[in-house]
Amino acid sequence: MRKLQILIVVADGLGDRPVPQYGGATPLELAVKPNINSLLRNAVLGLWDPIAPGIRPGSDTAHLSLFGEDPLKKYPGRGPFEAIGAGAELKPGDIALRGNFATVDENMVILDRRAGRKVPENKEFVEYLNSNLGEVEGAEVRFYSATEHRLAVVIRGEGLSPEVTDTDPHEVGVKVPPSRPKVNTPEAEKTARIVTEITFRSHQLLKDHPLNKERVKRGLPPANIVLLRGAGQMVRYTPITERAGIKIEKAAAVSATAMIKGVCRLLGMEVYTPLGATGGVDTDVIAKARRTVELIKEGYDLVYLHFKGTDAASHDGNPDLKKSFIERVDEAIGYIVQNVDTGNLVMVFTGDHTTPVSVRDHTGDPVPVMIAAPNVFSDRAKNFSERDARLFGTLGRLRGNDLIRVVLDLANRVEKFGA
Amino acid sequence: MRKLQILIVVADGLGDRPVPQYGGATPLELAVKPNINSLLRNAVLGLWDPIAPGIRPGSDTAHLSLFGEDPLKKYPGRGPFEAIGAGAELKPGDIALRGNFATVDENMVILDRRAGRKVPENKEFVEYLNSNLGEVEGAEVRFYSATEHRLAVVIRGEGLSPEVTDTDPHEVGVKVPPSRPKVNTPEAEKTARIVTEITFRSHQLLKDHPLNKERVKRGLPPANIVLLRGAGQMVRYTPITERAGIKIEKAAAVSATAMIKGVCRLLGMEVYTPLGATGGVDTDVIAKARRTVELIKEGYDLVYLHFKGTDAASHDGNPDLKKSFIERVDEAIGYIVQNVDTGNLVMVFTGDHTTPVSVRDHTGDPVPVMIAAPNVFSDRAKNFSERDARLFGTLGRLRGNDLIRVVLDLANRVEKFGA
Numbered sequence: 001m002r003k004l005q006i007l008i009v010v011a012d013g014l015g016d017r018p019v020p021q022y023g024g025a026t027p028l029e030l031a032v033k034p035n036i037n038s039l040l041r042n043a044v045l046g047l048w049d050p051i052a053p054g055i056r057p058g059s060d061t062a063h064l065s066l067f068g069e070d071p072l073k074k075y076p077g078r079g080p081f082e083a084i085g086a087g088a089e090l091k092p093g094d095i096a097l098r099g100n101f102a103t104v105d106e107n108m109v110i111l112d113r114r115a116g117r118k119v120p121e122n123k124e125f126v127e128y129l130n131s132n133l134g135e136v137e138g139a140e141v142r143f144y145s146a147t148e149h150r151l152a153v154v155i156r157g158e159g160l161s162p163e164v165t166d167t168d169p170h171e172v173g174v175k176v177p178p179s180r181p182k183v184n185t186p187e188a189e190k191t192a193r194i195v196t197e198i199t200f201r202s203h204q205l206l207k208d209h210p211l212n213k214e215r216v217k218r219g220l221p222p223a224n225i226v227l228l229r230g231a232g233q234m235v236r237y238t239p240i241t242e243r244a245g246i247k248i249e250k251a252a253a254v255s256a257t258a259m260i261k262g263v264c265r266l267l268g269m270e271v272y273t274p275l276g277a278t279g280g281v282d283t284d285v286i287a288k289a290r291r292t293v294e295l296i297k298e299g300y301d302l303v304y305l306h307f308k309g310t311d312a313a314s315h316d317g318n319p320d321l322k323k324s325f326i327e328r329v330d331e332a333i334g335y336i337v338q339n340v341d342t343g344n345l346v347m348v349f350t351g352d353h354t355t356p357v358s359v360r361d362h363t364g365d366p367v368p369v370m371i372a373a374p375n376v377f378s379d380r381a382k383n384f385s386e387r388d389a390r391l392f393g394t395l396g397r398l399r400g401n402d403l404i405r406v407v408l409d410l411a412n413r414v415e416k417f418g419a
Numbered sequence: 420m421r422k423l424q425i426l427i428v429v430a431d432g433l434g435d436r437p438v439p440q441y442g443g444a445t446p447l448e449l450a451v452k453p454n455i456n457s458l459l460r461n462a463v464l465g466l467w468d469p470i471a472p473g474i475r476p477g478s479d480t481a482h483l484s485l486f487g488e489d490p491l492k493k494y495p496g497r498g499p500f501e502a503i504g505a506g507a508e509l510k511p512g513d514i515a516l517r518g519n520f521a522t523v524d525e526n527m528v529i530l531d532r533r534a535g536r537k538v539p540e541n542k543e544f545v546e547y548l549n550s551n552l553g554e555v556e557g558a559e560v561r562f563y564s565a566t567e568h569r570l571a572v573v574i575r576g577e578g579l580s581p582e583v584t585d586t587d588p589h590e591v592g593v594k595v596p597p598s599r600p601k602v603n604t605p606e607a608e609k610t611a612r613i614v615t616e617i618t619f620r621s622h623q624l625l626k627d628h629p630l631n632k633e634r635v636k637r638g639l640p641p642a643n644i645v646l647l648r649g650a651g652q653m654v655r656y657t658p659i660t661e662r663a664g665i666k667i668e669k670a671a672a673v674s675a676t677a678m679i680k681g682v683c684r685l686l687g688m689e690v691y692t693p694l695g696a697t698g699g700v701d702t703d704v705i706a707k708a709r710r711t712v713e714l715i716k717e718g719y720d721l722v723y724l725h726f727k728g729t730d731a732a733s734h735d736g737n738p739d740l741k742k743s744f745i746e747r748v749d750e751a752i753g754y755i756v757q758n759v760d761t762g763n764l765v766m767v768f769t770g771d772h773t774t775p776v777s778v779r780d781h782t783g784d785p786v787p788v789m790i791a792a793p794n795v796f797s798d799r800a801k802n803f804s805e806r807d808a809r810l811f812g813t814l815g816r817l818r819g820n821d822l823i824r825v826v827l828d829l830a831n832r833v834e835k836f837g838a
Contacts, residue, residue, distance in 0.1 A: 051836060366815075386796060
């Protein structure tokens with residue numbers, strides 16, 4: 001059999017739970033999606049647990065699992081992935097920590113761990129820190145701005161260890177503690193000194209910053225220190241193009257979300273963000289579909305197309321917005337199907353996790369998945385939804401790496417295991 | 420989303436196989452159970468393999484798995500759990516062995532490994548041994564009476580090891596062997612000496628015991644030695660209230676069965692046995708339901724309710740008794756549902772394993788499970804049974820820790836894994 005191309009389309013946070021104001025239906029169930037539903041004639045449906053039943057995935061762990069890594073066995077903690085989500089490009093060995101802009105008094109006693117939560121000066125502060133605190137003990141230090149009071153710090157250098165304690169004590173009214181090594185190694189001792197130095201120097205740099213003087217004038221707590229926590233050391237993931245027994249030579253992702261782009265790069269994909277793609281509900285879905293079609297036509301073995309809007313609408317608790325965004329994803333899928341040779345394609349449509357609008361956060365429910373391909377047993381489903389996947393799906397309940405393995409197999413891109 | 424309370428109801432050995440005298444139906448299928456079936460309107464059904472498909476669970480391993488431990492990775496052998504089932508409270512590090520009252524001649528040659536199986540003097544012998552053999556080499560030794568000729572021995576002290584051979588050679592006509600260390604460590608050598616000493620001193624104490632003289636008079640083999648086997652060292656299990664990423668602060672169990680009570684205590688639950696609860700088919704189901712309702716109203720995050728009667732009836736091979744006991748469990752569930760706020764509850768009803776009346780022992784079949792909660796997709800089942808769970812259940816086939824993870828997730832009591 002010839003090899004088929006693979007297209008995986010993920011609507012982030014796609015799955016949902018019964019929505020009371022929809023009479024127990026879901027946004028996916030009610031969305032008008034003629035293009036997706038017309039694929040059901042040649043598709044098999046099922047449920048997929050991105051990690052395992054009941055485990056609430058992050059975007060990072062879900063995508064690692066989607067593309068064949070096992071985050072339960074290999075995951076450096078949230079620090080490195082928060083940094084990736086903030087735009088960092090990490091190398092194996094880099095130490096990353098999550099940080100907060102916080103407020104301390106003149107004795108370094110913490111008054112507010114989040115400096116009032118609203119820190120619109122975040123980007124300016126981060127630039128200032130990067131200009132003035134670029135190196136400690138020969139290691140390169142870089143700050144990355146995130147939402148509200150949040151940021152990430154990456155330390156790159158020789159002889160570092162993630163085995164160090166936080167300078168964020170997770171309580172107010174106490175002095176900022178130094179970071180301490182958790183193990184007696186020169187690497188942990190050095191890293192603890194660096195983390196301590198970053199924290200204390202951030203205070204020296206920020207306490208007299210003009211923007212903080214303005215904050216104080218306006219009655220706001222100054223963002224006069226960076227507290228750090230959750231040190232993690234980036235590991236090396238095997239690019240999907242280099243994995244033993246798997247025949248993928250060229251893979252590409254289309255996404256506008258920093259975290260997803262970063263994870264896809266780690267896993268060996270080229271990453272594209274077409275003009276008009278925003279990572280939100282206002283994204284240009286057709287621009288992304290057009291780029292996807294081009295990549296398929298250019299002969300990429302695996303193309304990944306990611307839409308973030310469904311997750312954004314879910315975190316907002318807005319089922320109507322989620323539903324209408326799914327309808328736009330359907331338009332994008334319609335565009336793709338009309339412009340590529342589906343007889344040569346294994347096409348997956350699913351979510352990276354469930355984000356129920358009623359919960360406004362990721363949950364551990366399985367996500368509905370459909371695999372449309374010329375060589376599958378099709379189901380009796382008429383409407384791609386959580387319910388139809390449960391009632392009519394014959395793919396069963398897959399977990400973790402099962403999904404990519406099934407897809408690679410249908411595309412004739414895996415070697416036999418055994419004789 | 421707010422956190423929900425969790426109620427897990429287990430009818431021990433609930434699952435069954437098609438019963439010929441029922442035309443292939445099962446006791447669960449034929450039981451009249453209006454309360455359980457009315458829960459189906461808001462419930463999802465499925466199958467659960469307590470350990471993994473085809474593995475026959477013990478009550479101990481099944482319950483460890485139900486509450487999130489993995490007995491395939493962490494299990495000290497049957498010895499410690501048999502001791503718990505006999506009423507012992509074990510600490511991590513304790514050595515426990517299973518024992519038989521047996522019959523030896525004056526040369527310590529084994530004549531009967533079970534002293535005729537019927538040893539109604541079991542409790543008296545155990546008390547006598549506890550009064551006269553309380554310590555060996557500085558270690559505390561305690562005997563626990565079990566059914567027929569069975570008992571358990573717990574050794575508590577410093578520097579012990581489970582790596583010792585049995586003093587029960589599993590055959591007759593041979594001399595009782597000393598216990599030998601399996602590894603060359605001072606701990607194993609010491610423990611082997613202690614196990615040998617317990618065995619030989621038990622003979623010294625029992626051979627002239629008046630109750631044994633009476634047995635001989637009545638033509639019965641004297642129970643004149645304790646043969647020991649299966650040394651295991653108790654491990655520490657993490658209480659469910661202390662596990663990383665899981666938000667359970669208070670958990671309680673309602674049970675009258677020593678083994679279940681012991682396991683629940685190990686896992687961090689408070690244990691209650693209301694007056695009238697017997698651990699058998701004659702138990703006061705409403706007394707247990709009432710205690711359960713009180714615990715839910717007192718705000719416990721997780722309440723576990725265990726009924727043993729189904730398993731007892733199954734071991735007796737009595738489908739009618741099993742069916743009628745299930746009907747009484749249904750009454751208990753009816754009482755609970757009428758007296759708590761089910762809108763705030765994730766409620767599970769299942770078994771800890773299957774005990775088919777045709778087998779009279781635990782088997783590795785999956786057990787039917789239902790999860791009734793305000794936020795699940797309900798199924799089209801009308802009668803909670805092994806068959807309906809297979810035909811209509813959309814939960815799929817869960818295994819091991821999957822079940823508790825799914826339940827904790829539905830109750831909004833787990834943290835996200837990842838960023």
